[in-house]
Amino acid sequence: MVAATTPVVPEQTPPSGAVTFDxxxxxxxxxxxxxxxxxxxxxxxxxxxxxKxxxxxxxxxLATAGALMYGLRxxxxxxTRQSQLLMRTRIFAQGFTVVALVVGVFATALKAKQ
Structure with missing residues (x-):
């Protein structure tokens, strides 16, 4: 039976000029x-x-969620006709939200530079 042993590694000191991390x-x-x-x-x-x-x-x-709820209802x-109209309204509201996000990000970035 072979016993598992861990190799013994002697402590090494860093060479001169080496960087140590705290x-x-x-x-x-x-x-x-x-x-x-x-x-x-x-x-x-x-x-x-x-x-604000x-x-x-x-x-x-809110417009996206409202259009989605009324469309599903x-x-x-x-x-079906009203449902299709409301789903198109939902897509328009989602686009409006994405544009508002992008404009807000650019406005914040420009405000930070000034």
Whole structure:
């Protein structure tokens, strides 16, 4: 029967000029200043702040959800023409929301540069 043994590795000292890392501290990178961590804000406050910054995104989300619900209700009731119209409205509302998001991102990026 063969016993499993672990090889013994002698402790090695780093050669002169070698870099050692202290993992208990964040690294120091020359020319880089770490930003302070933003304060933790509750969901409600963040939602209100984001809505004030770009009010068209929640409006588009509500329009999308409303058109979807009414469209599914019309489909369930057998009103195919109204259902199709509401599904097209939903697609328009989704497009509006995506455009509002993109415009908001660009506006925020431009505001940060100024």
């Amino acid at each position: 993992l208990s501290q964040p690294p120091h990178i020359e020319g880089f200043d770490a930003l302070p961590r933003p304060k933790d804000e509750p969901f409600k406050e963040k939602f209100i702040r984001k809505t 910054e770009n009010p068209f995104v929640p409006i588009g989300c 019309a489909f369930h009731q057998g009103k």
